[in-house]
Amino acid sequence: MFGFNRKNEFQVEGRVSARWAPFLSTHLSSPANYPLQTVVITGGSDGMGRAVAGQLAGKGAHVVVVARTASKLEATVEELRSKALNTLKQRFLYICADLTDANECDRVISEVTAWNDGSAPDVVWCCAGFCHPGFFTDVPISIQRQQMDTVYWTAANMAHATLRNWLAPVPPSGQMRNPRRHLIFTCSTLAFVPIAGYGPYSPAKAAIRSLSDTLSQEIEMYNGAYTQRHRNTAPAADVKIHTVFPMGILSPGFDNEQKIKPELTKMLEESDKPQTPEEVSQIAIQALERGEYLITTMFVGNVMKGTALGPSPRNNIVGDTFMSWLSNLVFLQVIPDLRSKAFNWGKTNGLPQTTSEE
Numbered sequence: 465m466f467g468f469n470r471k472n473e474f475q476v477e478g479r480v481s482a483r484w485a486p487f488l489s490t491h492l493s494s495p496a497n498y499p500l501q502t503v504v505i506t507g508g509s510d511g512m513g514r515a516v517a518g519q520l521a522g523k524g525a526h527v528v529v530v531a532r533t534a535s536k537l538e539a540t541v542e543e544l545r546s547k548a549l550n551t552l553k554q555r556f557l558y559i560c561a562d563l564t565d566a567n568e569c570d571r572v573i574s575e576v577t578a579w580n581d582g583s584a585p586d587v588v589w590c591c592a593g594f595c596h597p598g599f600f601t602d603v604p605i606s607i608q609r610q611q612m613d614t615v616y617w618t619a620a621n622m623a624h625a626t627l628r629n630w631l632a633p634v635p636p637s638g639q640m641r642n643p644r645r646h647l648i649f650t651c652s653t654l655a656f657v658p659i660a661g662y663g664p665y666s667p668a669k670a671a672i673r674s675l676s677d678t679l680s681q682e683i684e685m686y687n688g689a690y691t692q693r694h695r696n697t698a699p700a701a702d703v704k705i706h707t708v709f710p711m712g713i714l715s716p717g718f719d720n721e722q723k724i725k726p727e728l729t730k731m732l733e734e735s736d737k738p739q740t741p742e743e744v745s746q747i748a749i750q751a752l753e754r755g756e757y758l759i760t761t762m763f764v765g766n767v768m769k770g771t772a773l774g775p776s777p778r779n780n781i782v783g784d785t786f787m788s789w790l791s792n793l794v795f796l797q798v799i800p801d802l803r804s805k806a807f808n809w810g811k812t813n814g815l816p817q818t819t820s821e822e
């Protein structure tokens with residue numbers, strides 16, 4: 465069962481340190497003693513978000529899915545009911561909202577809190593977003609701005625609304641009995657490695673990665689204050705930030721992007737073997753349960769992360785350091801290879817005939 469485990473909050477069989485305490489202590493929690501967790505999933509009506517919602521329902525969570533289209537959300541909630549671990553106890557809700565609007569994110573948090581007997585959600589997982597590929601000069605600037613709104617701002621708005629709620633100072637009497645909350649972003653390995661034809665999209669994902677790194681540092685201040693909660697006002701709970709970096713996902717969004725994707729881009733990403741939403745979700749949840757911070761879903765993704773690890777917190781100092789050495793050697797070959805493939809494409813095919821998007 466999926467729930468809190470107070471005793472093991474900072475220690476799971478001695479393997480996980482306080483800094484990377486687990487996301488969901490499934491195997492250790494005692495369902496009788498701990499309440500179910502309430503999870504909000506943006507973009508929860510399709511693709512990866514929907515798979516995440518289904519799997520967390522199967523682990524016993526209360527799930528709220530948020531997206532713009534009511535019909536898809538209704539169908540998702542039906543599916544969640546059928547996947548619930550405990551149909552009598554678990555509750556499901558959908559909220560229609562366009563998360564490019566920051567006020568809508570505030571509304572989502574307050575509606576979830578009211579529905580959840582006055583408690584804020586325990587987990588917020590930002591999955592909303594889709595990709596509009598194309599060469600930079602071919603795609604109208606208005607669409608590129610929309611991509612920033614849809615990809616970056618849906619996540620940043622949701623993080624803002626969530627953290628303002630979670631980090632509000634409360635007196636010791638208001639502290640939570642189950643002190644851990646998780647904010648999860650969904651990024652893309654394109655935040656690590658550029659691929660021609662993803663100009664409208666990758667910068668927004670890179671911005672999410674930068675926000676995630678910044679927040680992972682900033683949150684330490686709040687978590688430090690939380691350790692003094694018995695004496696002072698402090699946030700109601702300890703908070704962890706995580707970001708998932710999938711490769712291709714076989715989703716409705718992916719089918720759409722394939723229709724407009726430049727041939728060169730398809731060739732450059734040949735080594736990506738897209739995964740099903742269920743696979744991506746399962747791998748991500750397992751990594752969250754191990755307490756990981758930057759999460760990739762397959763080996764090539766891990767190599768891409770390794771070359772761009774920079775100042776991000778590591779999941780495992782030895783493993784990540786060796787991987788970054790290996791990746792940096794691999795990329796000595798990959799970087800010129802990507803560029804020469806682009807050059808040769810132009811040499812062979814001339815300019816692309818795709819300047820008709822206006």
Ligand SMILES: NC(=O)C1=CN([C@@H]2O[C@H](COP(=O)(O)OP(=O)(O)OC[C@H]3O[C@@H](n4cnc5c(N)ncnc54)[C@H](OP(=O)(O)O)[C@@H]3O)[C@@H](O)[C@H]2O)C=CC1
Nearest residue numbers: 507509510511512531532533563592593652712713715717
């Ligand atoms: N597919 C891929 O190959 C990859 C995807 N990703 C990322 O993973 C995440 C999931 O992608 P994928 O599985 O393809 O998802 P889909 O494109 O299949 O689904 C996107 C979801 O987001 C919702 N959504 C879109 N815009 C908004 C908005 N403005 N406000 C609220 N909800 C919105 C959609 O519902 P509705 O339209 O009804 O609002 C839908 O539920 C995305 O962040 C994506 O960028 C990362 C790597 C690869």
Ligand SMILES: CCCCCCCCCCCCCCCC(=O)[C@@H](N)CO
Nearest residue numbers: 595652653654711712733735736767798
């Ligand atoms: C051994 C290591 C070699 C590494 C070579 C680099 C290969 C690049 C693969 C690009 C994969 C892009 C996946 C993300 C797609 C995505 O986010 C969009 N589909 C959005 O929806």
